Amino acid sequence: MKIDLDGDQQFLYRISCTTCVARGRSPWSTHRAGGDNGFMAAMDRWTFHLVEKHPGEDAPCLAFLAEAQQRLHEKREQTPG
Incomplete structure (x- = not known):
């Protein structure tokens, strides 16, 4: 995980996978801007990844999988169909 500042000096959370590639040769990654919500969104996406x-991997964030799934479920319920 890497935390940068964007052009407006706001946090930008970046998480990359050292194993997976996406869109050709680029490493799989997630980028989310913002305060706590951006951090949580980035961590949730990483947890789902x-x-x-990588089933069977042991990572501390997996302890929060149920909460991440609940946030995703709530987000989908709020999205107009």
């Missing part, structure tokens, strides 16, 4: 692409 681990579960889907």
Whole structure:
């Protein structure tokens, strides 16, 4: 995980996978801007990536998988169909 500042001096959270590639040769990654919500969104996406692409891996963030799934479920319920 890497935390940078964007052009507006706001936090930018970046998480990359050292194993997976996306869109050709670029490493799989997630980028989310913002305060706590951006951090949580980035961590949730990373957690889902681990579960889907690296089953059986042991990572501390997996302890929060149920909460990440709940946030995703709530977000989908709020999105107009």
